[in-house]
Amino acid sequence: MSSSKQDGVVAAKGRDNAEDPDIFRPFERLIEITIRGKAYNVPENNTILRCLQFLELQRISEAELCWNGTCQNCTVRVVENGRSRTAMSCRTDAKAGMAIEDINPAIDI
Numbered sequence: 001m002s003s004s005k006q007d008g009v010v011a012a013k014g015r016d017n018a019e020d021p022d023i024f025r026p027f028e029r030l031i032e033i034t035i036r037g038k039a040y041n042v043p044e045n046n047t048i049l050r051c052l053q054f055l056e057l058q059r060i061s062e063a064e065l066c067w068n069g070t071c072q073n074c075t076v077r078v079v080e081n082g083r084s085r086t087a088m089s090c091r092t093d094a095k096a097g098m099a100i101e102d103i104n105p106a107i108d109i
């Protein structure tokens with residue numbers, strides 16, 4: 001896995017999880033997203049669900065998730081460019097500046 005975490009911008013909660021292996025798509029840097037108004041740094045090129053896993057590996061890993069768009073347990077309310085929408089976090093890539101306003105209770109961190 002190619003990753004870069006040397007710049008110290010990893011969110012404190014994500015630091016240990018970032019060392020966890022090959023569940024993430026390769027990334028060179030972290031991007032900032034907000035979750036309920038709080039900023040987090042997560043790996044670029046990864047789905048929102050993987051980014052949530054980056055922040056809370058254990059908790060997300062224990063949730064009942066299909067990872068293929070079927071169960072709907074991973075829904076999040078996302079705001080981008082001033083527009084709010086519901087998205088399946090397993091199918092939607094996180095983007096820098098993305099704001100997540102709400103998270104399905106099944107994966108709520």
Ligand code: FES
Nearest residue numbers: 067069071072090
């Ligand atoms: S994990 Fe089941 S729909 Fe996303």
